[in-house]
Amino acid sequence: MSLPLILFFVLAVMAVAGAVVLILAREPIHSALALVMVMVSLAILYLLLGAEFIAAVQIIVYAGAVMVLFVFVIMLLNAGTEDRTHISKIATWVGLPLGFFLLLEVAHIFWHGRMSAAMGSGAGAPFEPASTHDLSMALFQQYLFPFEATSILILIALLGALVLAKKDE
Amino acid sequence: MVPISYYLMLSAVLFGLGVVAFVFKRNIITIFMSIELMLNAVNLAFVAFARAHNQLDGLVFVFFVIVVAAAEAAVGLAIIITIAHNRRTLNVEQVNLLKF
Numbered sequence: 511m512s513l514p515l516i517l518f519f520v521l522a523v524m525a526v527a528g529a530v531v532l533i534l535a536r537e538p539i540h541s542a543l544a545l546v547m548v549m550v551s552l553a554i555l556y557l558l559l560g561a562e563f564i565a566a567v568q569i570i571v572y573a574g575a576v577m578v579l580f581v582f583v584i585m586l587l588n589a590g591t592e593d594r595t596h597i598s599k600i601a602t603w604v605g606l607p608l609g610f611f612l613l614l615e616v617a618h619i620f621w622h623g624r625m626s627a628a629m630g631s632g633a634g635a636p637f638e639p640a641s642t643h644d645l646s647m648a649l650f651q652q653y654l655f656p657f658e659a660t661s662i663l664i665l666i667a668l669l670g671a672l673v674l675a676k677k678d679e
Numbered sequence: 680m681v682p683i684s685y686y687l688m689l690s691a692v693l694f695g696l697g698v699v700a701f702v703f704k705r706n707i708i709t710i711f712m713s714i715e716l717m718l719n720a721v722n723l724a725f726v727a728f729a730r731a732h733n734q735l736d737g738l739v740f741v742f743f744v745i746v747v748a749a750a751e752a753a754v755g756l757a758i759i760i761t762i763a764h765n766r767r768t769l770n771v772e773q774v775n776l777l778k779f
Contacts, residue, residue, distance in 0.1 A: 512680070514680060514681050515681055518681045518685060518686075522685075522689045525689065525693060526689070526692060526693065526696070529692075529693055529696035529697065529700070529716060530696065532696075532700055532709070532712065532713065532716065533696065533699060533700045533703065533704070538706050538708045538709050538712075541704075541708075541709045541712055542708075542712060545712050545715060545716060548693070548716060548719060549719060552719055552722070552723055555686070555689075555723065555726075556723075556726055558681065559686070559726050559727060559729075559730045560730060561726050561729070561730070561738055561741075563738070564722075564726060564738055564741050564742065567742065567745055568722075568745070571745050571746075571749055572715075572719070572745060572748070575749065576715065576748065576749055576752045579752055579753065579756055580708065580711075580712060580752070580756070583708060583756045583759060583760065584708055586760070587708075587759070587760065587763045587769060589706065589708055589769055601702070605702070609695065609698065609699065612695070613691065613692070613695045616691040616695075617688060617691065620684045620687045620688055620691065621684060621688075640729070640735055640738055644735055645735055645738055645739065645742075648735045648736070648738075648739050649739055649742065652739075653739050653743075656743060660743060660746045660747065660750075663746075663747065663750055664746065664749075664750050666750075667750035667751070667753050667754050668753065670753075670754050670757065671753040671754050671756070671757040672757075674754070674757035674758055674760070674761050675757040675760050675761065
């Protein structure tokens, strides 16, 4: 087993464990910290895939800004222990098997389908990390219009959040 | 080298766990967090495909997904604060004015 493979499995187990803790935790703050763990392990996986810039953005924007926002709201609203859910009968007998079946189906496609055959050749290609230079060239030339559109989107989101969260007069 | 299908499997598992969390959780903040989990799973698939095809477009898409998720988190959390002020609860089962 090569080092990247071992690293991948360690990070994959960390990510899945974080997601499971997110589901099982009763306190929202524990769920938030579990989600931070998922995001950090995903960032290291991005590094493993050669996407340095995306890894940095993942840490700064997701694990940093977005999760701080979540934790801030949890503390602001004093969110306590969550009520225990009573899983309805239909969820147990229809939902869970269907969800499991869906996962099985996706797994089957990824392992045996045409997709994995096509992917197999790609994985053997020489490893060249996507440089930040190339990424920014694509972002500011080919994708300039979507980039500007997202800046307007951010502005609108900012205004919307302000209007929604402000105290009523 | 790690096969790309491993990354896709991990992405599918994380997305599935995100859906499970979305359906089973009752706290509105945690439900919101499970949406973020699903977005992260999709991002992993994007990066894996970008790596498999040696193309940058997947990474640009991840960039946009992260930006939109940040905007969505800002607006969504503002909505959550408003709901918490108006209904005095974070349990989605008690926010049922539109429920038939």
